[in-house]
Amino acid sequence: MELLEKGDSFIALFPEQALAASFFALLPPAMQKSALLWPSTGGKKLQDAWIAARKGSVPGIVGGPGAVFAPLPGVRSIIVDEESSGAYRTYRHPFLNMRTVAARKALLEKASLTLSGRLPSSRVYLRGKPRCTELPPRENVKLVDLKNSFSSEFQGIAGSLPLSAALFSETARVLSMGKVALWLLDRKGYAGEVACEECGKPILCSSCGRVMAWEEQRRRLRCSSCGKVSPLPETCPSCRGVLLSGKRPGLEALLPVARATAPDEKTVLIWDGTKPCGKKAARALTKDLSRGGIVLGTRSALTVCDLADVGFAAWVDADSEVRSVAFQAKFTAFSMMWESLWRGNSGGGRTVLLQSRRPGFGWQKGMVLGWDHFWNEELRERKELDLPPFSFLLEIKSPSLGLKESIMAQLEKIGLYPMDPGEPPLVFWVTTPSPASVQNVLAPFFSIGNSSTGFPEITVWID
Structure with missing residues (x-):
């Protein structure tokens, strides 16, 4: 805020439009009148914002990742909040990282560049050596061994979801306080994939080649990556086998369990990022959760922390978040879980539960010891394997x-x-x-x- 109060022209970027709007609302009234909240959609609003920026009639711009392209002349400072967030990356070709675009823009404009956030990226940590100065209270981080949990079976799905006693007891505790419990599982649909019983191959998206999840409520398949939807084929595309079955239970499978856990007057809903959440929907959600409830969600459900009083966040299968073959899988998992500790108004007093088969080992130690401990171990391993940021x-x-x-x-x-x-x-x-x-x-x-x-x-x- 001190940087902006100097009066120089600026661009402040946030990974989500909702965060940008929240920050804009905190600006002094005089600055709000002169600055511009960059629109997240196209049409006339974007055109008017573009013209206003191009004419230099606004001294500053606050917005999501796309605001980096605002043609603000003579910009003196560029701020990138939560610079390690994956939301700055585009998900279609050509792939760009808006943080990199912002850095290049600052270089060309001879402007100052400020990178901030709860968790630094690997390059920022390697070059700046920042320290984690604020740790969560030890009692706020609960690590549960899934071996001591009971397995919940679901009709039509091979595999189970272990659910611990701590999951239910903490949920009951926060519901009795009128707060919200988040059950987080980054697996959309009723089944995370549909596979052939004869050849074992899963049904893949025809557009991007990723696994398709089964949505029981809509009776269709949805790509877990690009979002393409398609009907369930009558036979296996690989071997023409006729027996297809679900694998890996998803959020929809957990819905009956959550409804049985919550009292009748409490809201229970799914937030999987498939529906846009505008201002009207956000206000309705805030009202529905004002007396507490359970939200079943993917990583995108962390947005609920900005809209409601979330007292408990449970990662139902913490290990699944690092099963990806991507080299940054551990960082992606850690950053989400670290965010679930702090995000929103009730951050710092929130309990976070990790259900894992190896609780407290490897990257999970950083949840207790801090992100600098996580990065020291992660970068040591990446250097041995010659992975970014070393190559x-x-x-x-x-x-x-x-x-x-x-x-x-x-x-x-x-x-x-x-x-x-x-x-x-x-x-x-x-x-x-x-x-x-x-x-x-x-x-x-x-x-x-x-x-x-x-x-x-x-x-x-x-x-």
């Missing part, structure tokens, strides 16, 4: 298996060793000191002659 990691998605094998073979010829996770089948990774070192290898695969078969999609990870 560049190229994620390459090939349009076909044949082309994938050809690219990997060419990379091996120049001394690089691709890593093939096997799932998704067309994706592989390779680490390199510089992306320029593989430019000559990849160039032939982008020739006009390959336009009929498609071109590789390349994502460069730097931290």
